[in-house]
Amino acid sequence: MNTTINLAGVELKNPVMTASGTFGSGEEYSEFVDLSRLGAVVTKGVANVPWPGNPTPRIAETKCGMMNAIGLQNPGIDLFCERDIPFLKKYDTKIIVNVCGRTKEDYCEVVERLAGEDVDLLEINISCPNVKAGGIAFGQNPAAVEEITKEVKKYAKQPIIMKLSPNVTDITEMAKAAEAGGADVLSLINTLTGMKIDIHKQAFALANKTGGVSGPAIKPIAVRMVYQVANAVKLPIIGMGGIATAEDAVEFILAGATAVSIGTANFFNPTATVEAVEGIEAYMRQYHFDSINEMIGLVK
Amino acid sequence: MNTTINLAGVELKNPVMTASGTFGSGEEYSEFVDLSRLGAVVTKGVANVPWPGNPTPRIAETKCGMMNAIGLQNPGIDLFCERDIPFLKKYDTKIIVNVCGRTKEDYCEVVERLAGEDVDLLEINISCPNVKAGGIAFGQNPAAVEEITKEVKKYAKQPIIMKLSPNVTDITEMAKAAEAGGADVLSLINTLTGMKIDIHKQAFALANKTGGVSGPAIKPIAVRMVYQVANAVKLPIIGMGGIATAEDAVEFILAGATAVSIGTANFFNPTATVEAVEGIEAYMRQYHFDSINEMIGLVK
Amino acid sequence: MAGKYKESVTVVSQESIAEEIYSLWLQTADIAEHAVPGQFISMYTNDGSRLLPRPISICEIDRAKGQLRVVYRVTGPDTGTEQFAALKQGETIEVLGPLGNGFPLEAGKGRKAFLIGGGIGVPPILELAKQLDAEKQIVVGYRDTQFLLDEFGQNGAVFVATEDGSAGTKGNVMDAVAANELTADIIYACGPTPMLRAIKAYAQEHDIECYLSLEEKMACGVGACLGCVCQSRDKDAHSNVHNKRVCKDGPVFLATEVEL
């Protein structure tokens, strides 16, 4: 049985990875999960300089989901390279660094800095609500998506994953723009923008007012978008949004994802990622798939 | 304590109504609910002619939500006027007729036909996935929203509610377009487009492949959009999306909704609407609101 | 029209009666009093993440005790039916019912009838067998393990078909009819669609009055959402198109009225 998948020339032992921002750089969950069992670890978004993030409360629970407004707190690329990459190198897994920024230059600086580092892929988060380009978030405008992809590609030594926002009318436009800009891989979906009001305090549940909704609640929207994008572009897709079990992971793969990321589920099941690895194998045995590649986009 | 609200000159005894398509024309749930307790009954979408809708399965369960792809099955405006309006007239509640169509002309025909009927408001569903205008759904393009609003207004005798789709990058653009077109009230949100794959059958859960996600899972997204729209236009808003309890209803009102609709919750709690009426009153007593109008948009 | 009730009901007893098949007796306030054979109840799980009801046929009605029996299959791990199977005596769940229209008992009075159940369509046939006043030939088909056979034996002549041939005729219910050279003037049936299709064809061929209980994915269960329609031969009075609601207009239909 072959579970290896290929993302722009990088071979992963299996399609299961962590979703950026939910797994730190792996250290905290390494108590629960042997990171070497995972296809890849995707790190929390890192910027050119340290970011303090948003005020608290940053977290709110929603039905079958949660909202976060972390605001991309991160220690900056220098400390990240010094501490987090060496930590991850101890494991037999691929390293995917999620990159965030406020301007094009911010992104490019991080990407350039990572060119000399021993990491496997870069995931460019153009769907963070803090990041504006001429008043419009990078990820909600096809021209901006194409441009930032092109810019980043100029500096990148590793293949580039563009991470798309679901808060758009037509996700395939964004996917095509990223493809046109030279993206190697797409990942989707980031969180859906939501809001919660505490009716007893008569105040917003999050200090930031709005936050990103994640978890099983958003899975049907994510599956739909993965399916649409898989049928609109040629690039491999990393699917995510509400994956909690191997069955969920298989659903994304059948819809067209080459790999899957598990985010919020780590918070209620710290071993969700390894369980997904095992469960996908069980599914392949049950339905007689020799290679996971036979499953990708099977349902049309 | 005053729970009456005003929608474009129409006075409702309380802000609680039913969400179109989840309550038929009220008959089926009249076994559980005294319709006279509700602010208004919003009927299932009706077109100029009978529509057969989509093939089955039309329903799928999702985490804290569901998907439907009914495809706007309806008996056509003639039978509707003959049967459903007289039925609803027996109750002391406002009647809001939800209107659907494939073309501008379809909509206008229904609106014109209803001009002579004793109904209180018309809700124009421009967010149904079957309805195309030049390849783009009416509800996903501001120019189309404005145009259809203007057209419909030409024929309308009753105030017009434009029902907005959440499957857009910026809902305030659509709201402003509807306002510019002369809409009297806005309602939001309709369902989010989703997909579910049955991994054992390796097939789509819905015959239509995609369906509309509704229920508590989508509430944070709906609250966010209601808040955004309330702060972008002057029109009263009917908020909906995942409301299951009085607490949920209050959340929407605090975010800026003048009225609320309850949809999916009827399916798991047939008395959800009257319970919301009672619970809102209890909330007003607890927090000493004399008039519900003091609550609208209180959280800024 | 009899009323419908949303009740929080108490589990009287639960047992596994075959592999993955459970039998559950529920104490109801009103539903048992009004239920008739062929109707179903909407059962809700106690898990807030599963909103929709599971439509489950009424298998037995004990009006005296105010109890209902349902027999259901656990469809897999992490399903609503698996949660039902975990219910213990004294625990409560929400149900809505009785829903839909039952089998027409008058139509069969004094006639020679087939009562056909296939797979998880077998349970509603039991209460039908108990209440129908006819010459009853109960034909039940199973994949492998059988259940409810003792109860059927007390209510008529029983003919069994199993797919694996482990009991009765090897094959489906129609094979059992053929093997036993059975005939009837009226048919009542519940089971998987391919089985119903075969029965409908047989009934048409032999010009027999035939009632079929259909299955469809449901949301409201009361006729409001139009989620559960089947295609009808004639334009339906309610829908004004060729669609009938399984939950409200059915689940039992005259075979000639519906397209399968």
Add this chain to the structure above:
Amino acid sequence: MAGKYKESVTVVSQESIAEEIYSLWLQTADIAEHAVPGQFISMYTNDGSRLLPRPISICEIDRAKGQLRVVYRVTGPDTGTEQFAALKQGETIEVLGPLGNGFPLEAGKGRKAFLIGGGIGVPPILELAKQLDAEKQIVVGYRDTQFLLDEFGQNGAVFVATEDGSAGTKGNVMDAVAANELTADIIYACGPTPMLRAIKAYAQEHDIECYLSLEEKMACGVGACLGCVCQSRDKDAHSNVHNKRVCKDGPVFLATEVEL
């Protein structure tokens, strides 16, 4: 660093010890063995619609029996804590722990200490009182109804404050300290932020070493998501900004290290 465990634990007993306050003993495989006072556990509901854990302090540790006690407030109807309150003996729930760093016991050894708990911050003070080897002055503040007072009495001198004056000093814990003219060389405290802020000011004024247990909304509970940060005086080694994680770097902090 001691390990963390995700366990399905069994309810040993549950009782209501004051209005809306419940005491729950849990049988754990590993957590009780490793827990220290001031640590907490993440408790998960059995309802699939609530994903996030409720962080609850460890109130007592019975290492011999492998049991943990938590004492918690039901915050309202339809909350996760209301679901905890419905748990019966023998039922199981998922927990993750022990989490965070406890109160530094060595620092207080042989010294004159305040152990201050306010409201639902009272429970963790109990295990601290049991394990701390110091001259213990336990100062506990309640809105109205008191709880755990008997247990505290066995572990030190107890001073009570109530907001409504129904017992002890009318007012807050600092009012009780003043009223009883208490002094100390070291402070341990847990409770609402305004109380901690007052204690921090008091400690600063009197130049007393002071440890505070903070509260923040959490998602992961293990330091991965950065959801639960508080502001720190110095640039934090992990975050490289002025943020510390309450779940992992706390919940107990040296008062001078954090901004409240």
